[in-house]
Amino acid sequence: MAKKKLMLIDGNSVAYRAFFALPLLHNDKGIYTNAIYGFTMMLNKVLADQKPTHVLVAFDAGKSTFRHKTYKKYKGTRQKTPSELNEQFPYIRKLLEAFQIQTAEVDEYEADDLIGTLSLRAEQEGFEVSVVSGDKDLTQLATDYTTVYITKKGITEMEAYTPEHIREKYGLTPSQIIDMKGLMGDSSDNIPGVKGVGEKTAIKLLTSYETVEGVYEHLDEVSGAKLKEKLEGGKDDAFMSKKLATIEREAPFDMSPDATKYEGPNEEALRSLYEDLQFAKLLEDMGVEQETTSEEEWENISFSHYKEGDTLPDKGALVLEGLDENYYRGDIHGIAVIGQDRAYVISPETLHTSTLFKTWLEDDTKEKIVYDSKRDVVSLRHHDVKLAGVVFDVHLAAYILNPSESKVDLAAVASAYGVPQVQSEEAVYGKGAKQSIPADNKIWHNHMVRKGRALLRLRDILAQTLEENEQWKLVDELEFPLAKVLADMEWAGIAVEKAHLEEMKKELAKQIEEIETRITQHAGESFNINSPKQLGVILFEKLGLPVVKKTKTGYSTSADVLEKLEGEHPIIEEILHYRQLGKLQSTYIEGLLKVIHNPTGKVHTRFNQALAQTGRLSSIEPNLQNIPIRLEEGRKIRKAFIPSEKDWVIFAADYSQIELRVLAHISGDAGLQEAFKKDLDIHTKTAMDVFHVTEGEVTDNMRRQAKAVNFGIVYGISDYGLSQNLGITRKEAKAFIDRYFESYPGVAVYMKDIVQQAKQTGYVSTLYSRRRYIPEITSRNFNLRSFAERTAMNTPIQGTAADIIKLAMLHMADRLQEERLQARLLLQVHDELIFEAPREEIDKLMKIVPEVMEAALALDVPLKVDVAYGDTWFDAK
Template identity: 55%
Template sequence: MMEKLVLIDGNSVAFRAFYALYSSLDRFVNHDGLHTNAIYAFKNMLDKILADFKPTHVMVAFDAGKTTFRTEKFADYKGQRAKTPTELLEQLPYLRKLLEAYGIKYYELVNYEADDIIGTLAKQGQDAGYEVVIVTGDRDLTQLVTDKITVAVTQKGVSEIEEYTPQHVREKYGLEPQQIIDMKALVGDSSDNYPGVTKIGEKTAVKLLSQFGSVEGIYEHIDELKKSKMKDNLVAEQEIAYLCKDLATIRQDAPITIEVADLLLTRPDQNALVTLYQELDFKRFLEQLLGQTQLDLQTQEQLADIAYTLLTEENVFELIEDAKKTQKLSFHLEMDNDNYHTALFLGFAFEVGAKHYASRNCELLQNPAIKGLLEDPVIKIDLFDAKRTYVGLRRLDIQMQGLDFDLLLVSYLLDTSDNDNDLGKLALQHDYHQMPSDEEVYGKGAKRQIPVEDEIFLQHLVRKTNTIAQLKPSLQEKLRSNCQEDLYLTIERPLALVLAEMEIAGIKVDQERLLTMQEEFKQRLTQLEEDIYCQAGEEFNLNSPKQLGVILFEKLQLPVIKKTKTGYSTSVDVLEQLRPMAPIVDDILSYRQLAKLQSTYIEGLLKVIFKKDSKVHTRYTQTLTATGRLSSVDPNLQNIPIRLEEGRKIRQAFVASKPGWEIFASDYSQIELRVLAHISGDENMQQAFKNDLDIHANTAMSVFGLSDPTQVTADMRRQAKAVNFGIVYGISDFGLAQSIGTTRKKAKEFIQTYFEAFPGVHCYMQEIVAKAQEQGYVETIFKRRRYLPDINAKNFNLRSFAQRTAMNTPIQGSAADIIKVAMIKMQKALKKEGLQARMLLQVHDELIFEAPKEEIAILEQLVPKIMDSAVELAVPLKVESAHGLTWFDTK
């Protein structure tokens, strides 16, 4: 089989990928705020290339910079091109990581373009007998086509490819491939910004080249041309024509330091792909990877067995006596999932001193002696994932006390960006190699199975308790050296138990209300369908983009905005552009929104209501985000859409669990901006909050140079709000321009004016970046750390993203810490006051409670008092509260 070399134009394909999913830019963002749309589309394109062309050798070429030998010859070469959006720049380093994980080489060369690298390697490959395919989004490379070199040009984003062979070039242009250079010399190239010869278009150029063969041939026979304006232009601009030909010519002799033989496609690094997909939040790719291939897990050395006692009713006293002597123990409870109602208990293990005990019989934990041991506040208990364990034990009617060390939490605090819920994998992160992962013992995916042999399964549980004990001293010392012991002891550890109580409590859902809403949505969808069919003049499948495209663009003759490989695009961004042109489009958008609410939230919630208590029991992940924010899962109650009226109404189904009770909610007002005012020390911003001004209107006055608040229009306030929150996230001029619908130039002016109005904020951003560059991390008010390994990277894109992260993390992380402190204090206050009220949910900056009606007046005083005083800032915290029969009524 002939070896095949595929050469990919990295910059060109990356741009195509970025704009292919540009309309979904805000949706493709990972948990750290990194945009991922280009990486996502590039990965799909890469898979298609490998599947379609089946190469033996692959290389991706990138531009090394804007300055090349061409700019030395023609200063304006590519001079008109807009600056690459920051949202794309920040993704380029991750494209390289993706390529490395795929086993694909990439290359760039100073003073040359990616085209020249490709041209040189294509010639090498051809001369060495390879079949060569060039993948690009730029037709300039079609000049390289030969019988052995095919140029595949991406079409319609990155989903389709047009293959250029010598015959295809002849049919499309009426030229030989090498004449493409001459055509560009005559016509010029607006993209690369060189002029060509005045008034010569593509048709004229093709005619001249068909007659004379090349630019040189034209000038050799220039006297044969009839007198005309075209001839005059050719004569006058001969030097320009030759210069343009030189600029258009892709070099095939660039001084590269690699050879085709170096480009052998190797096996993908599955572990590197898993790590990358996790970092980028590519859950679908991760599921595909783990479902299709067995990870090459690091082979563990044969570990010596740990001696343990099989715990029974008869020898329980041994465990109790040992625990009373040591006053401390390590404990692990193995469950098959985390949910309060559905988790199955599989086994447990203790380590007490040098002794180990284990059993599959979890009913033993309800033995009065063991139950008393776990509920004894004097006995210090060390474990992995306290919240999960606490919730599980409550199912067994055990209320664990004495929590001392939570390995998962401590590890998370030491490095928020590098944690795993698998004890074995987490242990490796701390250079401990005596703990196999669950995947190694149980398998994964469909092959996951708990071993039936006690000597395998119980040995694994015993090793978990031993690992907890072994890692505790070193990790505690790291906490102390990082000055994070107080963060663990006063916030994260007590919060774990607060969250556990909230998960156990759950929130009641009125199933009948949801069913009624389901029927109302169904009727509304039916009415919308009828209206749409009436306007269309026929019935069709509304959920078929192909059929919808025919109606909109063929029958109704609406302008075609974009096409896909299957026909017309009917994506949201396309429909939004068409909305003013036809009422049917507005109805289609409404139909889609309502259908999404129906399937994702109405039907989704109905599936997770537990029959025993008519509640949903969301779980809070405490160790997921790098900023310290909590996440809600199974179901995610933080993402119920509230911008749409129909979405807000879904909250009507969340009710108090008892008759005569109400839902009570309190929400921090603009907490991140208040934290920014505190951290930055900006006097103007602090004064605005102290005077209880509308911060967005106040910002609008500063940005637009107004003296009277009444001059601030709704649009001005909207733009100021976008600037305020954009600054918190280190927004670029490109991002702000997209957010407020203006030009990048105007957005840049907004940002500059903002910094002039709030100089303390500007100073903070500069100082926090400098501090991060010096120490390698940033911290919140409460010493929560986030390490930034790329803060001093030579790569501009990696460094820029790390700098924005440095600006944002102390703000977002401190806000997250403040509400955590408030939650802990609220739980204590509710108990101290002897109230029946209980905290049910945390949704971003909002706390939701339920309480008897007679306690509502108390909560109206107590909750704001606790939340306002959770931490003392340079500006006042502000809490807004409301109550009602449903969650909806609190807004």
């Protein structure tokens, strides 16, 4: 007889996780669907992976439980469930009904208790049990017969908790998870625990004394007067917390494991629900041919091969196909134009032979919907076509709506928004060395037309969602026009003096060789410095340096380990310098030499506009954002970047402390705002406030510490992080942060409020309505939740700074045109804009660049821009 397998799913936990893991999707009736979709994806995966014979989904019955009788504040810090999630629960129940999966809920009990009760019954009856949840509290249920699966990333990736895994991870048994919660508490459920006792201390105590009861029976043996004092003072809370964290295994509900038998879904009911919710991908997985978008309809799309004189639409989708990821090379192997009532497949040769088609592409009144406008503009420039009239960029719109999904193709976007029948690029053209145009023209011509049809439909869906999110202004006034500015910058490129890089390469090779010799002398023997294994033996066995960290393969010799060993032996500094110069040589010098475009003598970096969740730009081939300018050798690389015209110079404009100014505006802190309004040195001012000294009494060390905390606060720095930065104790760092918040109370209020807002809505926004979704903000994992809280604090600041510099780029492009200047915007690096310009235009630029950049976005404090120019990028400082 086959083994009976029962799967128990924590319905509320999984739905909550799904809601925050996915963007706010909805169907054309306005019903939000992201939690339902995520829940379905999880359900499909666990059913396929585990093949259970029995399934039950348990739900919480309400807010009040029997635990509230023990502790009224239980779960008292939980935010109200978002209405967008609440409205999806009835559909999740419909989904389970269609799957023919049993559900259960019992008044005054939580889903955990039902799962705990039924898993025990199932074990006693010989079932193999699996539990699926996002809540690590359920790991206490793990036994040799029950495995607890906890959602790890997104909604479908899970971590399996068995007694062995729990022992490896915590050094505890599953039942001791309850005791751990009793001692350390659980902030997500507002379980107090013993104040001042964290996870590490709790585990250490339980390793020695096994249970909460054991700890208190041996309290006299506990080392550390302060810890003993905390335990004595928190005794009642410890026992109460253990009781609250204990899952009830005899809940009063009448259901036997056999009653949860799973026979498979009702296909018709499931198909009907998927159609109602517009889950195109799930319908496709079921093998359902959808009436409105059947394969037959797609194959019978009325499209023509364009001929000179054919009428192109006044508004339509433009599809340009190019296999080369580096579109600067101008590779276009296919073109399609799709309107509401006609579609054309167009040969790339037409770009050079058809005046009418070129005119249509360059006509600003002919509205085009595209997938990636920057790519299209640059690609067409190689064919002497200046694309105009782009009114919607699906790639950028999808990125704004869900910035966590960055590198996606049109097929993925279409699938996410219920627009079916678009294949991925890889499916049509292959990948890597095997990438090629299909021999059958019909395949890729159909692919282009399908993409165009999808673009038309997505434009309406995405535009509506952007309007609902109040983000239409962000795309229409900032991101869409910025793509054109970035395309011009990519096309222009920046000139590079190859000879300078070649000379640097020789100099660095010589320096690296000299350092190698010194390292060998310190070691007393020759060895492979790039081998962590050999280096570990030299440092920790031969030289006897203290071991900081070990890995599975031996001693760790990572950068953070070596930095902690600085001062222990002169070899350490040499190795760190050796690594820095080696990376400079391989990544930057050799990397730059490889990407110099021979015909122009320039590098044409490609800007990633839809990658960073904060909205910041980055660049590739080459990455000019990360040249390590803290090293003198790194700064010298900038000497290679020169003007492309004779008697021109490089002009640089850099925002001064933009993120701190944004923080002053967003927090509304009077002291911080006053400092910027009076143009004070903000680090000196902070040192004066925190150390309670006059300006003349501020030492260099005080200012250095103030600077570290100023910038650290922007990133939600912890006392541990600050202590590491400044080389002070954690206690001193905490005191410093506390004094900072006393000096700038508005900042403290902002930090607290923004975290609460993120917990309530699932996202944070910039001043320009750019959103970042933070599903981990409600995680029960302390590290994940802490990182999410820091992200919530930082994103509105860093994201607003990114919006400001993007606005500055747009306004500068317009102003240069208005003033009829020859100056060109070449690069954006962090908070800096780099131009090249004739010397005779410098006086004009010195005036208008700060004027434009400082007025990019009105804040309650002034923006400040520093400008400089020189013969190279290095000199423009």
